[in-house]
Amino acid sequence: MSLTELLPITDLNDCCAPITREPMKADGAEKLARSLxxxxxxxxxxxxxxxxxxxxxxACVCDLTEPLGLSQPTVSxxxxxxxxxxxxxxxxxxTWAYYSLAPHALETVSGxxxxx
Amino acid sequence: MSLTELLPITDLNDCCAPITREPMKADGAEKLARSLxxxxxxxxxxxxxxxxxxxxxxACVCDLTEPLGLSQPTVSxxxxxxxxxxxxxxxxxxTWAYYSLAPHALETVSGxxxxx
DNA sequence: CGCTTATATTGACAATCGTCAATGCAATAG
DNA sequence: CTATTGCATTGACGATTGTCAATATAAGCG
Numbered sequence: 001m002s003l004t005e006l007l008p009i010t011d012l013n014d015c016c017a018p019i020t021r022e023p024m025k026a027d028g029a030e031k032l033a034r035s036l037x038x039x040x041x042x043x044x045x046x047x048x049x050x051x052x053x054x055x056x057x058x059a060c061v062c063d064l065t066e067p068l069g070l071s072q073p074t075v076s077x078x079x080x081x082x083x084x085x086x087x088x089x090x091x092x093x094x095t096w097a098y099y100s101l102a103p104h105a106l107e108t109v110s111g112x113x114x115x116x
Numbered sequence: 117m118s119l120t121e122l123l124p125i126t127d128l129n130d131c132c133a134p135i136t137r138e139p140m141k142a143d144g145a146e147k148l149a150r151s152l153x154x155x156x157x158x159x160x161x162x163x164x165x166x167x168x169x170x171x172x173x174x175a176c177v178c179d180l181t182e183p184l185g186l187s188q189p190t191v192s193x194x195x196x197x198x199x200x201x202x203x204x205x206x207x208x209x210x211t212w213a214y215y216s217l218a219p220h221a222l223e224t225v226s227g228x229x230x231x232x
Numbered sequence: 233c234g235c236t237t238a239t240a241t242t243g244a245c246a247a248t249c250g251t252c253a254a255t256g257c258a259a260t261a262g
Numbered sequence: 263c264t265a266t267t268g269c270a271t272t273g274a275c276g277a278t279t280g281t282c283a284a285t286a287t288a289a290g291c292g
Contacts, residue, residue, distance in 0.1 A: 023183065024165040029158035036161075039229070040152035041280080042145035048232055049140040061239060067139065074281055076240055095238050095289050110229040113155070113222050116164055157250080177269060190251055192270055211259050211268050 024116075035109050038085030043068055044078045048087060048106075051099055058091075058100040140232075151225050154201030159184055160194050164203060164222075167215055174207075174216040 024032075039045065046068055051059050065075045079099055082088040087105045091098045140148075155161065162184055167175050181191050195215055198204040203221045207214045 023169050024162050026158065026162065029161040029165070033156050033158040033161055036152055036156035040149050040156045042142065042149040043280085045145040045149055045152075045232070046140050046142065049145070052232060053139050070280095071282055072239075073241080073283080077280080080240085092239090092289095097239060106229050106232055110226045113226040113229070116161070116168060116222055159250080186250095187252055188269070189253080189271080193250080196270085208258095208269090213269060 032109070032112060035085055038081050038087065039109070041078070041081075043070060043074070044082055047075070047078055047082060047099075048101070051088065052101055056100075058098045060096040060098050062096070064099075148225070148228060151201055154197050154203065155225070157194070157197075159186060159190070160198055163191070163194055163198060163215075164217070167204065168217055172216075174214045176212040176214050178212070180215075 039048075047064055050064060050067060051057060054063070061072065061075055061079065064079070065072050068075060070078075079088065079090070083090050083099070085105075086102055088099045089102050091100070155164075163180055166180060166183060167173060170179070177188065177191060177195065180195070181188050184191060186194075195204065195206070199206050199215070201221075202218055204215045205218050207216070
């Protein structure tokens with residue numbers, strides 16, 4: 001996945017007309033596929049799920065490395081993919097980086113799948 | 117994606133308890149990731165969308181090759197991925213193979229994302 | 233200033249993926 | 263039977279991915 005080309009989830013809203021039964025255009029299909037690819041990894045799904053179940057729905061990298069059983073650079077990499085795709089927000093406070101769920105990102109992509 | 121290990125979508129229903137705010141287990145994350153990976157490709161999203169917008173929601177390979185601009189073997193490959201993941205059903209009638217949407221597959225995965 | 237701690241980046245590697253040309257396999261037509 | 267048509271499979275190829283070790287950056291502490 002090329003990180004530099006990821007679009008925020010909000011751009012997905014115009015990937016396809018919501019009600020019509022027309023086939024998806026190539027452009028919309030690529031946008032949606034990019035958003036799904038960012039989600040389609042067990043480590044990233046667990047990261048989202050751990051963040052979601054934390055108090056205040058935020059967590060720092062140190063909270064995430066051990067439960068996943070992956071190295072710290074690998075966790076940082078997955079977090080970057082999720083931020084680039086618009087699923088997570090990143091806030092740096094002091095030495096720590098706190099990740100939190102982006103408000104409607106998951107609902108948006110989930111809704112688009114339902115309309116497919 | 118290893119085609120032999122794909123599970124039917126129905127198996128996703130026990131990938132994680134629906135309401136709880138517990139982090140996903142590794143096993144459930146892998147199942148859901150496999151289902152999402154099958155979806156996370158522009159050609160496959162367009163295939164689903166074309167099938168969905170057809171009369172009777174079914175189409176043969178000959179209907180699908182030209183609108184995608186991909187070779188026939190490539191289209192057959194993508195269709196196989198979608199069938200293995202449980203998104204499409206395949207019925208052979210005479211020389212033709214007709215693909216149709218599996219009834220609740222997309223809703224299931226879409227619902228799981230919403231609960232994440 | 234140097235030392236420690238938390239996170240990010242780089243570079244490498246094996247594994248997987250998407251694609252096509254060539255070929256195989258069934259089912260129908262003649 | 264042979265020829266044709268629709269689809270599947272195989273094998274190859276470059277491209278992308280997930281992972282880690284090593285290194286870099288940056289913030290706080292002494």
